[in-house]
Amino acid sequence: MIRINESYTRLQSTYLFSNIARKVTAFQESAPDKDVIKLGIGDVTRALPESVVNAFKTAVDEMASDDTFRGYGPEQGYDFLRDAIAQADFNARGAEIDASEIFVSDGAKCDTGNFQELFAQDLVVAVPDPVYPVYVDTNVMAGRTKTWTDGRYEGLVYLDSTEANGFVPPPPGESVDLIYLCFPNNPTGATATKSQLSEWVRYAREHRALILFDAAYEAFIRDDDLPHSIYEIEGAREVAIEFRSYSKTAGFTGTRCAYTVVPRDCVAYDESGKAHSLHDMWNRRQTTKFNGVSYPVQRAAAAVYSAEGRRQTRALTDYYLENARLIRTTTERIGLPTVGGENSPYLWIKTGTDSWSFFDRLLEEAGVVCTPGSGFGRCGEGYIRLSAFNSRRNVQTALERIESVLA
Numbered sequence: 001m002i003r004i005n006e007s008y009t010r011l012q013s014t015y016l017f018s019n020i021a022r023k024v025t026a027f028q029e030s031a032p033d034k035d036v037i038k039l040g041i042g043d044v045t046r047a048l049p050e051s052v053v054n055a056f057k058t059a060v061d062e063m064a065s066d067d068t069f070r071g072y073g074p075e076q077g078y079d080f081l082r083d084a085i086a087q088a089d090f091n092a093r094g095a096e097i098d099a100s101e102i103f104v105s106d107g108a109k110c111d112t113g114n115f116q117e118l119f120a121q122d123l124v125v126a127v128p129d130p131v132y133p134v135y136v137d138t139n140v141m142a143g144r145t146k147t148w149t150d151g152r153y154e155g156l157v158y159l160d161s162t163e164a165n166g167f168v169p170p171p172p173g174e175s176v177d178l179i180y181l182c183f184p185n186n187p188t189g190a191t192a193t194k195s196q197l198s199e200w201v202r203y204a205r206e207h208r209a210l211i212l213f214d215a216a217y218e219a220f221i222r223d224d225d226l227p228h229s230i231y232e233i234e235g236a237r238e239v240a241i242e243f244r245s246y247s248k249t250a251g252f253t254g255t256r257c258a259y260t261v262v263p264r265d266c267v268a269y270d271e272s273g274k275a276h277s278l279h280d281m282w283n284r285r286q287t288t289k290f291n292g293v294s295y296p297v298q299r300a301a302a303a304v305y306s307a308e309g310r311r312q313t314r315a316l317t318d319y320y321l322e323n324a325r326l327i328r329t330t331t332e333r334i335g336l337p338t339v340g341g342e343n344s345p346y347l348w349i350k351t352g353t354d355s356w357s358f359f360d361r362l363l364e365e366a367g368v369v370c371t372p373g374s375g376f377g378r379c380g381e382g383y384i385r386l387s388a389f390n391s392r393r394n395v396q397t398a399l400e401r402i403e404s405v406l407a
């Protein structure tokens with residue numbers, strides 16, 4: 001008899017996005033003449049930059065001729081992309097990362113989800129609350145959690161991100177092994193300073209722990225004092241893995257390209273206390289289970305680093321950041337405390353009511369869809385997330401409606 005992985009039965013359906021979709025459909029059926037603007041989505045809306053499209057097309061043409069056709073590429077990614085990444089994203093910022101430490105992939109979702117495979121079952125895992133759900137659910141699937149009680153899994157350590165700590169949790173008093181951090185944060189839009197990240201690096205070194213640092217929104221950082229990479233922090237090479245993605249940076253959500261940095265200095269220990277290279281283990285894992293990202297997509301990603309590509313991708317993120325600035329100006333004018341939106345495409349807004357009541361009010365009275373904060377964890381109750389991923393016109397219309405309802 002074929003048996004299931006019982007851990008899957010422990011997964012809670014968050015119902016978040018299906019609940020939102022259901023409510024939006026019901027509203028549209030009851031008020032067919034009202035148009036609805038979605039400021040809840042985490043997907044980009046603007047086209048790929050021109051230089052990216054050109055590189056993409058040229059590479060497709062190469063695939064159309066026997067002379068330039070490419071079959072399987074290196075599982076870790078082509079050198080032309082790994083070299084560009086190491087140079088532009090790390091070395092240019094004073095972070096010592098070698099091209100051989102970059103693993104190109106088809107998404108930060110799979111990489112952040114898969115990386116936990118390298119570790120023991122009885123690991124103590126710490127996740128932020130509110131959280132990008134992939135970190136939690138992949139550990140549930142792996143069997144690292146027990147029952148679900150009061151909106152949390154027993155067996156996980158939750159790092160409360162609250163108004164009191166500026167939505168940047170400090171290291172816990174207890175000892176944990178694997179720590180998920182995400183800055184600029186989804187969903188709160190909060191960013192971490194060098195000194196805050198230094199505290200985490202110090203903690204990880206002291207406890208022989210590992211930080212999985214998700215920097216999927218790095219391209220939205222504008223404040224010169226904020227670190228773009230955890231490797232800007234001294235000592236991080238031994239205790240941190242970093243995940244990046246072209247999804248939000250360059251509009252690749254439907255094109256799929258990302259990468260993970262696994263420094264050669266990162267180790268984890270076996271039962272006898274012997275250290276094993278995580279670089280070697282991840283390489284083994286990827287070469288066994290993954291066959292690389294398509295050649296045209298990697299050429300498209302490499303175009304992000306050309307002079308034109310930099311200018312165009314910067315313009316893309318600037319566009320969303322201007323949307324975010326408009327949202328923030330409006331919510332603050334109305335008197336709703338807001339974080340994020342300055343170095344991030346997300347805004348985290350304190351509603352003064354519970355998250356779903358505020359969601360209903362915004363939908364029914366303003367025709368605007370947000371994401372209820374409670375869907376991201378217990379600490380998200382009383383907040384909503386607004387996203388800057390939409391057209392300027394839709395954002396402006398949504399804000400006029402929100403202001404007329406709430407002001």
Ligand SMILES: Cc1ncc(COP(=O)(O)O)c(C=O)c1O
Pocket residue numbers: 042106107108109110112132182186214216244245246247253257258
């Ligand atoms: C924090 C965070 N990490 C990773 C991802 C996934 O990125 P990708 O499109 O590269 O899989 C997302 C996408 O929403 C995200 O919000």
